[in-house]
Amino acid sequence: MTAVLFQQVSRHFGAVRAVDSVDLAIAEGEFFAMLGPSGSGKTTCLRLMAGFEQPTGGHIEIFGETAEGVPPYRRNVNTVFQDYALFPHLSILENVAYGLMVKGVAKAERLKAAEEALAMVKLPGYGTRRPGQLSGGQRQRVALARALVNRPRVLLLDEPLGALDLKLREQMQEELKSLQKSLGITFVFVTHDQGEALSMADRIAVFSDGKIQQLGTPEDVYKRPKTRFVADFVGSSNVLPPDFVEGLGFGKHYASLRPEAIDLGDGPGRKQFSGRVTAASFLGAANRVTVEANGARVAAMLSASISVPAQGETITLSFLPQDLHMMDGTQ
């Protein structure tokens, strides 16, 4: 079943088109990422799902029911906020039980459910503390428990890991993923970190200028970017200009080529080109080399077993034709 459906949804703020005619279908039980730079419309899409914003055009359905005109408090959808938005005047347990309290669940029952939710996010016994006494990572878990205790049909996460340090972030990525699998709740999360989107999501929508540039699996988006923007934003693919691509015997289109698909020298069935080294650095596991070839700058990850080429040296590089991915547009 479709959990969230957007049909030609727009949200304009005056002349600013924050979200512009977006079509989207998120399946039930999916871990869905909305990826894009700030101002790309991903957060506004999330807010449209939560009900904090209303579309200026189009139609939104949540599990088949019309969502426009429905206030956030009447949607069985919960949000983990970027700044966590824990209520500072309530204890952790009261924070977690809040959703059940306003729905009129009896006190004993809701406190029990809140304790269980805290245990689920590995914070048992923290109920009596105040939000101010917790670390960033702990607050994040509380925000998660506070949302999940309501058993939402869709959980929205707004840059959930943005404020955490690297180590904590990697740990939480795994935990979120396993939590999502065990609960079976549809997760929709917003991020500007492509690594996070690629490692966690079942599918990714890449946003730019209020529109979805590409929607697909992490592998799709990473290996077969549809547009220059996606190739630029996701991963570190080379975007090759149409003339360069044509010169290698392909159609006159922009194309993307991942640096790790490029090797030094030539081989059978490979396409080769030569270029002058403009920068080279040793990264441990590989050497990263940038060459200038036919007016294009191409980055390549070369095996570390070969010594780093000198700057100014002309070298020959090659790749397998199936690794070259043609994109839309010739401009």
Place this chain on the structure above:
Amino acid sequence: MRSDKNTSAPLGLKIAAGLGLAFLHLPILLIFLYAFTTEEKSYQFPPPGYTFKWFAAAWNRPDVWEAMGLSVRVASISTVVALVLGTLCAAAVSRTKFFGREAVSLLVILPIALPGIITGIALRSAFSFAEIPFSFWTIVLGHATFCVVVVYNNAVARFRRISGSLVEASADLGADSFQTFRYIILPNIGTALLAGGMLAFALSFDEVIVSTFTAGQQSTLPIWMLEELIRPRQRPVTNVVAMIVVLVTFLPILGAYYLTRDGDQVAGGGK
């Protein structure tokens, strides 16, 4: 201004700051001394002797009690009105952006920005124009008008500190607008409102300029004192009343400071 903590102030600055604070406080301390003087007819210093008898004399004065009672009632009602109006205004101004938002803030501040005598005479001529006789309510009307700003300032400062996502989080978790107000907004602005209310009370309790225009023949405690200042008749009783007024107004100030000390300052421009 943040500076390295181990520099100490130049001696001249220390003396100037100390003298300045002494200038502000010594006259008030003098009031306490005079409440105990045995001298009745003049302001002789040093007092020829000390006595507690004027406290009893003041206690037995029905006119003082009457004026005190009127002031307390006026201040209470004005505070309630100011709390309602000031909170509504603050909520409207800080929660939404609308055309004329600046004008609303200006309007709230105007009654204290303009000299009190202008507010007073404007209200008085409006009352006489509309043929409204002076009453308890004409005093309240004037007081509430300039008390709104104190509540408003405190409430706006606190609203600014409540992150917008708290209100959204509450709605997201299923609370309708009334529940969000009761469980999230009210507890978070409560102390600011209490502080604003205390300051409004102190402001109203002490107000004399507007009151002289809106009270008619009624006598609030400040009006009673003003008459004593112009035509001293019972100096010892006035001394005692002055001391009590100082003590009574200190309490709300200290209370308001205590309630708002972390973060926003008590709006000092509120008087």
Place this chain on the structure above:
Amino acid sequence: MSTVSGTSILTGRQGLSGRLSDFFWRNPKILLLLMLTPPLLWLGVIYLGALFALLLQSFFSIDDFSGLINYEFTFATYKQLLIPSNFDIILRTVLMAVLVTLASAIIAFPIAYYAARYARGKWKVIFYLGVMLPLWSSYLVKIYAWKLILAKEGILTWFLAKLNLLWLLDAWLALPVVGGTSLSISYTGTFIVFIYVWMPFMILPIQASLERVQGNLIEASADLGGKPSQTFRYVLFPLALPGIIAGSIFTFSLTLGDYIIPQIIGSSRLFIGQAVYAQQGTAGNIPLAAAFSIVPIVIMGLYLWMAKRQGAFDAL
């Protein structure tokens, strides 16, 4: 918590409050209107209405014979402001307000500077309350305290007598204009009490503007060879200026409109506030009282306009 079920749209709280909440959520403008109506009715209609009525009356005149108000539009009442005895009142008041403002700034600055730069922890609180308590304590009691101090038999005379400095007081009182038979019935007395009552309003904005100055700016100036006086002149004073202007809005406006202080402690010559009070009261000349009260409004309007251009409102 392993199953997910239920509907995506909750029924939520039913009944009146639920429906009302939905209504306000769909029509936020109606909620805004409902919130603004009571304060706007009170302040916008009653208060502003009264002010405009007052303004209007200043364009009427009073009939010299009958003493009744002549409801015809005229500038005659405003012309009366320019006759020497009335114009003197205006000049006297504005001059006093300027002097009080300057003196307040001078006395307030060291307190504000110390509180902003050197006071820490407990001392910060002491300074803050040390300013707030006098600021908020009773206006009349403060004036009363000075009546006690300045009285002939009061503490000031006693203190000067102890120091054998009474001749200094007598010499000062013998001066024209600022002197008089006693301090409590002289301009000097009025001036001191004005400063005392309004000066706290100057301290807080100066302190607020100095709090924003980085301490190392002072050190940078000293490091670059600035003498303390130069540091003050070129660094500290310009940075504190918005605060001083913000504070001066209070000291200036409050002095301009006050009628009680000069009435209790001062010579018999009138200030604007007293003139307004006398004209509307005993003289029954409401139009002239109204015209007099427009004067501080106009002066403050100009003053606020200039202060705004100096960025003083950020320091409030």
